[in-house]
Amino acid sequence: MKNFIPYRSFFVSCATVALLMQGCALTSPQKTPTINTKNVSKETQSVASTNPKLSNLVGRNYIKGIVTSVKRDDGLNTWNYIIEGIDTSNGKLPYVNFNHKSVQANESDLVYATFDGNHLTEMLVIKPGFMKAKRPPVMPKKKNSGEKSAGKRDKEHQILAIPQEETIRLN
Numbered sequence: 001m002k003n004f005i006p007y008r009s010f011f012v013s014c015a016t017v018a019l020l021m022q023g024c025a026l027t028s029p030q031k032t033p034t035i036n037t038k039n040v041s042k043e044t045q046s047v048a049s050t051n052p053k054l055s056n057l058v059g060r061n062y063i064k065g066i067v068t069s070v071k072r073d074d075g076l077n078t079w080n081y082i083i084e085g086i087d088t089s090n091g092k093l094p095y096v097n098f099n100h101k102s103v104q105a106n107e108s109d110l111v112y113a114t115f116d117g118n119h120l121t122e123m124l125v126i127k128p129g130f131m132k133a134k135r136p137p138v139m140p141k142k143k144n145s146g147e148k149s150a151g152k153r154d155k156e157h158q159i160l161a162i163p164q165e166e167t168i169r170l171n
Contacts, residue, residue, distance in 0.1 A: 054118070055096045061115040063093040066131050067105050079103055083113060108132050 065085035073080050078099040085094040096115070104123040105111050110130035114121040 053097050055093075055098060057093075057096070057098075057115050057118050059117070061093055061096075062091070062113070063096050063115075064112045064126075065093075065096075065110075067107055067109050067111055070103065070105070070107050073099065077101070081105075083111065086110075 063083055063085050064087040065083045067081060068084050069080070069082040071080045076099065078101055080099050081097070081104075083096050085092060085096075088094050096113070098115070098118060098120060100120050104120070105125050106128065108129055108131040109125050110127040111123055111125050113123040
């Protein structure tokens with residue numbers, strides 16, 4: 001009897017493992033989803049037909065530049081952005097034209113944008129209104145020559161020379 005109990009537990013554990021393995025083997029393999037390219041091709045054609053100048057970006061891309069145009073496209077319910085790059089170092093883009101669902105920046109803003117493919121990942125506004133029309137610089141008014149002459153030395157036009165000698169006395 002003593003020898004029979006260990007063998008019985010061994011057979012029970014082997015039978016349990018066999019039943020568990022059999023349950024895994026009976027499941028049918030999952031079907032891989034089929035890719036339907038009919039809808040995708042129609043969408044890309046409609047986007048290309050409305051704005052053929054959209055940038056075709058692949059991978060991660062960056063641009064630092066000025067937003068030159070923000071227009072609403074009512075057909076696609078998106079906003080079309082055009083950004084002209086001002087910094088092309090380290091592989092940044094010189095120009096990008098893309099669509100986005102919401103307003104991220106206004107025209108003439110200096111921005112830094114990150115793209116993953118054609119999708120905008122992040123847009124940071126560095127300086128709003130960077131390229132707005134600025135006022136012409138104000139030139140200082142010319143003073144009348146009768147008030148102060150150019151050769152006169154007063155506190156406004158005082159010229160100090162560099163010291164030639166210096167002495168220090170310690171008490």
